[in-house]
Each structure stands twice: as structure tokens, then as C-alpha cells.
Amino acid sequence: KLIRLPFLWERVQPTLNGDLDEESLSHLKNIVWAARTRGIWVMLDLHNYNRRRFLNGTEITDKLIGTPEAPVTAIQDFWKKMAFEFKGFDNIYAHGIMNEPYGIPKDFIAPWANTAQAVIDAIRTEDTQNTIMVGGQDYSSAARWVAQSDNLRKLKDPSNNLMFEAHIYFDKNSAGEYSSYVVDNANPQTGVNRVTPFVEWLKKYNLRGIMGEYGIPNNPNADSDKADATDNSLWNTVLNNTLQYLSDNGVNGTYWSYGTSWGTYKLNVLPNTNGTERPQMAVLANHLFANLPSNLSGINSPLVAAYNVAKPVSYKPTATNNPTGYIVTQLPTGLSYNSTTQEITGTIPAGAHIIKISATNANGTGEIRDVELKGVALKIPGILEAENYDGGGEGVGYADKSIGNTGNFLYRDEDVDFRRSNTSPNYIYSVTNTIAGEWLKYTTNVLQEASYRVKLRYTTETAGAMVNFKVDN
Secondary structure (H helix, E strand, C coil), X not given: CEEEEEECHXXXXXXXXXXCCHHHHHXXXXXXXXXXXXXXXXXXXXXXXXXXXXXXXXXXXXXXXXECCECHHHHHHHHHHHHHHXXXXXXXXXXXXXXXXCCCCCCCCCCHHHHHHHHHHHHHCCCCCCCEEEECHHHHECCCHHHHHXXXXXXXXXXXCEEEEEECCCCCCCCCCXXXXXXXXXXXXXXXXXXXXXXXXXXXXXXCEEEEECCCCCCCCCCXXXXXXXXHHHHHHHHHHHHHHHHHCCCEEXXXXXXXXXXXXXXXXXXXXXXXXXXXXXXXXXXXXXXXCCCCCCECCCCEEEEECCCCEEECCCECCCCCEEEEECCCCCEEEECCCCEEEECXXXXXXXXXXXXXXXXXXXXXXXXXXXXXXXXXXCCCCCCXXXXXXXXXXXXXXXXXXXXXXXXXXCXXXXXXXXXXXXXXXXXXXXXXXXXXXXXXXXXXXXXXXXXXXXXXXXXXXXXXXXXXX
């Protein structure tokens, strides 16, 4: 049993960096304790959309976290204090650090992934046990997850206990506003189609997730109006197919919404005043549990990596569920795997090489994953493609200030931001979203001693932008 418990930052901490409000904190703790006595888990849900609300007289303004009015340090302070207050409860399903972040400019000083990492770091100073739940960008859309939230998989948790939260609705705009089944252009597979990108992302990278919000309308005249009753039945089919798909793939969920305060809200599943159940309950009652995820180890190290042919290679596989070893096959000439250090080393020939990696643990051997290792040979005179910087990771081949690839294209599975143009199989990749202090390093083979003219192909929206070139460091 699980409930998602929304609350507002401003109510629980009226003053930035101040004490938590005793009355609001008491309300939350009483709910968590009451849930515990009934055998119910609670997911704490900060329902602030990556914003802090301010009241000036009668004027209400919302400020993005990361602005001077609502600095990232303030949300860190809040969650550190919350983690301290709730770490003693044994029925906290997760700290849901933010509901539906949205509208964050790409060049904003505090990208959502960076803010999320800062909150994770703050919570872990007080609570090293409970799960931390991270919502996706763009209203946590499951359908748009890969395009908007792929970089969240690069978040680091010293306790290795993260989950990811997506939301889904089945109306035309996926906003939960619902008109009718026909007007919303729905079909029995609408929900499955919309949640599939999120589920496949979890499976691809061996991550854990939850569908934190979903819901369908309960038309008020269903008992007396044949059209409404038919509409309810159609929406129930969409919901049933979606929940079955999620259950089959080990993804849990929490329905939105329940409670007397919602009144006649059409997604509410509180029983009718006469004691009868809402139409949605006919489906929800059949999906009380999700299948357990696999207990085998799944590879979660980068699926794509690039190395300069003139530099040594070091690739270390990692996996979920306490791996005890790895099986590595189809290595190209020049590379070898050491089962003691659990590392691939050597020199790599030019070109793309697909190797096979699986992990073993006490429960057996997990799925075999394809990992692409690229060998890049750079020469002068010639063209140095920006995306072919040196391997070795952060601080060796590059420095990048935003977590994950904000361009969300898997060319190299690192924090450098890429965008993609043209069409398959002739994709063209570019480095994008650069900010001051980031750098890329290239090791080249100079074939001819001479004076060279360097040309840089670029685009910028910032007047007076500059690029520095350094040779031999």
C-alpha cells in the first residue's frame, strides 16, 4: 500500500533557510504515522514545480529555483531539514524532491539535473537510507521523457538508491483536463504508447521508476446517462491496458487523486456520497501490485564511449544489484579485459567496435548488453570534429558544468552536450549549450610541420562570446 503525499514548500518552511513550521510539520508527521499504523508507505512529494512562491501584498510571483530570490542552497537547506525530521520513520517510500519541474530555459544557470544533484547531496548528509525520487522535466512527462529528461540518469547517489518519477494522462494534451473519449482522440493503446518511452528508458539503463500520477475522468452522470457510462467504460479500457503494461514491466504507480477536498473533481476516486464506488475503481482494484523487478545484475556503465587511438583506453563496467563479476566478449585487437581489476584496457583501433558485456551476481547472469567503443584518429592538416574530443571523462577529455547531455542524443554517454541534425544513417552531431568554464581536449597527429590557419565553425546567441585555443596545454 502506498500514498503520495503532496505539500508546499512555502507552508512547511515559510522563510527561506528558516525553521520548519511546527504546525505544518506536525500535520505531515501525523499523516505518516497514521499511514504506518495501517501498513501504508508514504512518498513525500514537494509540489512546487521547481519554484518558490512569494507573496508581496496581494501579488503572487513564482521564482525558479536558481534565481537570486530562490537559490539552490535554499532548497538544499529545506530538504536537509526534512530528511532529518523523517529519517526516523520506517514507512517512507521515498523523498519526492520536486513535482513536475517545467519551463527551465536551456541556458539557465541552474539546470534541473544540477539542482536535483544538489538536493540529493543535501539529503544524504542526514539520511543515507531512504530512497530519493527524482521527477522529470517538462511536467515529468512519460511520453517526452527521453527528449526532456534523459540526462537525469547521470545523477549520482552515494547510497545508490534513486528512483525516477514520470506522470501520464490520456487526454489530448496529456494534461488531465479530459473532454471526452472521442474529442481527446483516445484509443485503447493511448496510455501504453505514452508510457512506453519512460519504461523502455528504465529498462535500457537498468533504473527504477514509478508512475507518480495518472488518472481518468469519472463522468458525474454515469448512472443515468448512457453516453457518460459508455465514455467511462472506454477510459477504463485505456487505464486497464496501461496499468497491465506497467505491472508487467515492474513499474509501480500512484493514482491522482483521492479525498474529500477534491469535491466534484472528475479524476477523484473518493467513494460517492451514497457509498458507491467511482467507475475508475473497477480497474484500480485489479492492479494493486506491480511485478518485482529483476534481481539479476544489469549493466549501467556508459553504452557508448570514445577514445583517441593515440591514448590508452580505460573502461570499467558497472552494474546494478551487487555484481560479483563481468563477462566481456568481442573485444577488438589491442584491448583486453582484466577480471581482477574488472577493467578494459589497452589501445583501440580506429572505427566503431561493438562489444558484449553482462554482469553476474548471486542470482545468476544478467542480460547481455551491446557497448560501442569508438576509436578516433585525429590528424592535422584536417578537420577536427568537435564531438571527437579525448576519452577519459570529466577533467581529462572535457570539463562540463551541466549534468548529463542536455541535447539528449546518445553519441557519447557523457556530460558534454550534443545536438543532432540530418537523418539516419547520416546524422551530424554538434557540441551545443556551452557555457563559460567548459572545455574540450583533442590529441592529434601533426603530419606536417608548418604554420596553420585555424577555422572554427560555430553559432552563438551571445554577443561578444569568445573561444580560447590552447596548444600543448
